[in-house]
Amino acid sequence: MATKAKSTAAPKPTPAPAPPSPHAATLAKGMKLVDTGKPAEALKVLEPLVQDAQADGEWAIKRRAQVYIALAHAKLDPPKAGGGDPLSEAQAHLNRRESEAALKLLDKLIKAHPATGTLHYLRAVALAQAENAEGAAEALKKALELDADLVYLWHMEPDFAAMRKSPLFGFTEGR
Numbered sequence: 001m002a003t004k005a006k007s008t009a010a011p012k013p014t015p016a017p018a019p020p021s022p023h024a025a026t027l028a029k030g031m032k033l034v035d036t037g038k039p040a041e042a043l044k045v046l047e048p049l050v051q052d053a054q055a056d057g058e059w060a061i062k063r064r065a066q067v068y069i070a071l072a073h074a075k076l077d078p079p080k081a082g083g084g085d086p087l088s089e090a091q092a093h094l095n096r097r098e099s100e101a102a103l104k105l106l107d108k109l110i111k112a113h114p115a116t117g118t119l120h121y122l123r124a125v126a127l128a129q130a131e132n133a134e135g136a137a138e139a140l141k142k143a144l145e146l147d148a149d150l151v152y153l154w155h156m157e158p159d160f161a162a163m164r165k166s167p168l169f170g171f172t173e174g175r
Helices: 024-035 039-055 059-076 086-095 099-112 117-129 133-146 148-156 167-172
Strands: none
Touching: 024 039, 024 059, 024 148, 039 059, 059 086, 059 148, 086 099, 086 117, 099 117, 117 133, 117 148, 133 148, 133 167, 148 167
16 A cells, blocks of 8 residues: 655745845944044044945845934034033033033933934933933833834943843843
């Protein structure tokens, strides 16, 4: 008597993860230069990156590079106290690691513009600087709900390094 061979279903191929952007390393280098107090060098890296990223359709990279270009310019020519717009002032406070002053400004800005993801992201950075992981996670979650592209900054931001592996930030897994 002949028996039928059982066939096993072939495993379904899993899609390969998307390769990292070719501009990611350049952006990371520029961001690090800004963060380590070398804004003039950062501008030499980031300004050409904006054009390259635009040419390649890397809009998220382009936007992030533009943000860091603005930060580099702010470090080269810091805004006078009370003389600039509140967002630039908040970013200047963050650059100087004055998280409480930044939080005060950001809370006012968020009250006026609650649907702006960047404001919530900056609030998360300020809370991370203040070592408030729970508050930072809440603010980051709101920021990502409003602008999913901000997850890229989350992965690159040195202020989150100490808390990045916390289960509070599990919602960023796979993003």
